[in-house]
Amino acid sequence: xxxxxxxxxxKKPKVPRQPMPEQDAHxxxxxxxxxxxxxxxxxxxxxxxxxxxxxxPLCTTGCPVGIDIKSFIGLISEKNYLGALGKIKESSLxxxxxxxxxxxxxxxxxxxxxxxxxxxxxxxxxxxxVADYQGKHGGGDLPKCAPSTGKKVAVVGAGPSxxxxxxxxxxxxxxxxxxxxxxxxxxxxxxxxxxxxxxKAIVEREVKVLEAMGVEIKLxxxxxxxxxxxxLMQEDGYDAVYVCNGAGLPWFMGVPGxxxxxxxxxxxxxxxxxxxxxxxxxxxxxxxxKFKNVAVVGGxxxxxxxxRTALRLGAENAYIVYRRSKDELPARAEEIEHAGHEGxxxxxxxxxxxxxxxxxxxxxxxxxxxxxxxxxxxxGRRRPVAKKGSEFVMELDAVIxxxxxxxxPLLFQTTPGLGQTKKGYIEVESEExxxxxxxxxxxxxxxxxxxxxVILAMGAGRNAAKNIDKYLKDGEWWSKENA
Numbered sequence: 412x413x414x415x416x417x418x419x420x421x422k423k424p425k426v427p428r429q430p431m432p433e434q435d436a437h438x439x440x441x442x443x444x445x446x447x448x449x450x451x452x453x454x455x456x457x458x459x460x461x462x463x464x465x466x467x468p469l470c471t472t473g474c475p476v477g478i479d480i481k482s483f484i485g486l487i488s489e490k491n492y493l494g495a496l497g498k499i500k501e502s503s504l505x506x507x508x509x510x511x512x513x514x515x516x517x518x519x520x521x522x523x524x525x526x527x528x529x530x531x532x533x534x535x536x537x538x539x540x541v542a543d544y545q546g547k548h549g550g551g552d553l554p555k556c557a558p559s560t561g562k563k564v565a566v567v568g569a570g571p572s573x574x575x576x577x578x579x580x581x582x583x584x585x586x587x588x589x590x591x592x593x594x595x596x597x598x599x600x601x602x603x604x605x606x607x608x609x610x611k612a613i614v615e616r617e618v619k620v621l622e623a624m625g626v627e628i629k630l631x632x633x634x635x636x637x638x639x640x641x642x643l644m645q646e647d648g649y650d651a652v653y654v655c656n657g658a659g660l661p662w663f664m665g666v667p668g669x670x671x672x673x674x675x676x677x678x679x680x681x682x683x684x685x686x687x688x689x690x691x692x693x694x695x696x697x698x699x700x701k702f703k704n705v706a707v708v709g710g711x712x713x714x715x716x717x718x719r720t721a722l723r724l725g726a727e728n729a730y731i732v733y734r735r736s737k738d739e740l741p742a743r744a745e746e747i748e749h750a751g752h753e754g755x756x757x758x759x760x761x762x763x764x765x766x767x768x769x770x771x772x773x774x775x776x777x778x779x780x781x782x783x784x785x786x787x788x789x790x791g792r793r794r795p796v797a798k799k800g801s802e803f804v805m806e807l808d809a810v811i812x813x814x815x816x817x818x819x820p821l822l823f824q825t826t827p828g829l830g831q832t833k834k835g836y837i838e839v840e841s842e843e844x845x846x847x848x849x850x851x852x853x854x855x856x857x858x859x860x861x862x863x864x865v866i867l868a869m870g871a872g873r874n875a876a877k878n879i880d881k882y883l884k885d886g887e888w889w890s891k892e893n894a
Contacts, residue, residue, distance in 0.1 A: 570598020
């Protein structure tokens with residue numbers, strides 16, 4: 412145990428951790444309204460009172476973007492909600508987003524001193540409270556920006572990493588243009604995370620803050636097709652480029668039958684529902700077929716989003732098919748719990764071996780094997796091993812595959828000198844520096860690390876902005892050969 416933790420003497424909170432209000436599980440399983448409804452002012456004040464204002468707050472070190480958590484909770488206790496929001500926005504552009512979707516239980520709350528003997532302070536819920544307070548009541552000033560440096564930076568991708576980098580670079584005085592391939596800014600926040608977890612109006616509100624600060628966002632603009640990275644730098648005069656276009660190329664299982672009608676990647680299924688508003692057809696002209704028995708293969712947060720969306724779209728039976736046990740599920744505990752309450756069925760220790768179709772080419776079932784856990788693999792989790800003779804068939808009319816993603820090869824094909832790792836991601840000097848093998852080009856987020864969390868992508872955006880600013884001042888670069 413560290414000296415910092417030993418030095419603190421946590422007091423027993425006078426009040427218990429405040430539960431998050433939420434919709435009734437049976438009602439919410441059939442609508443797309445937000446599951447959790449947020450703290451009232453009274454609940455927020457009670458929760459803020461649980462913070463002991465540590466001398467050495469480890470919560471800030473546990474936050475990938477370094478929010479001054481102690482200070483913003485202190486301002487809530489003083490009922491200075493806009494001041495608390497301003498304190499958060501010194502480090503994070505997206506408090507209303509992070510307060511909803513970030514895994515605080517594994518980060519800031521995991522090292523909360525109060526959590527040594529009691530439940531940790533609900534930092535994420537308090538972050539959401541102050542962001543929503545501003546959304547309801549208005550107020551708050553735009554961040555102050557340094558005088559213009561005359562430097563131009565292109566950001567490729569308007570997801571959480573790109574939006575964060577654009578924010579920090581603008582505050583530092585640089586002119587930023589964000590290029591987004593889709594017709595809305597937000598990346599995974601708008602195409603991946605469902606409305607019932609993250610209302611899209613919240614994302615739009617945060618994007619408008621960026622635009623008010625002077626950031627230009629060009630939509631429907633595919634870098635590598637409309638213009639290359641070299642053209643941005645050589646023809647359009649951008650002094651640096653930050654590539655953060657995510658890892659949106661889905662993996663499939665490689666089993667027979669995956670080409671049948673009714674087999675989707677989670678990316679396609681969620682994009683149609685979330686970004687294209689298929690869940691609100693016919694108000695939005697994007698139809699989506701209603702399925703009766705749906706299996707989602709995978710156990711991460713994306714899998715939970717997909718299976719809960721299928722349920723809301725009318726599925727009578729919605730399954731999570733996962734080859735390990737519940738203890739190994741990588742999704743957030745809160746998402747697993749919500750899914751269970753809503754009626755999702757967990758088909759655990761199960762591995763698909765083929766998708767079965769009918770005479771018309773549509774999914775009719777999936778053959779699976781029962782598994783048992785053996786010795787740990789490279790991830791530290793126990794390896795699933797098939798039980799001989801345990802084949803069985805699930806009757807289904809749709810299969811959604813959510814087992815991971817990789818990078819789109821377009822940028823590598825159109826950007827000479829851009830290094831690629833063995834796993835297909837952009838090669839960088841380090842995740843801290845974000846410098847690629849091509850001078851002036853930085854990269855971060857999922858395109859470097861593979862699929863991760865929103866807050867880690869935001870942390871990469873902050874690192875990139877800091878290092879881009881340094882490069883624009885000193886022009887120094889790294890050489891792979893001399894590294």
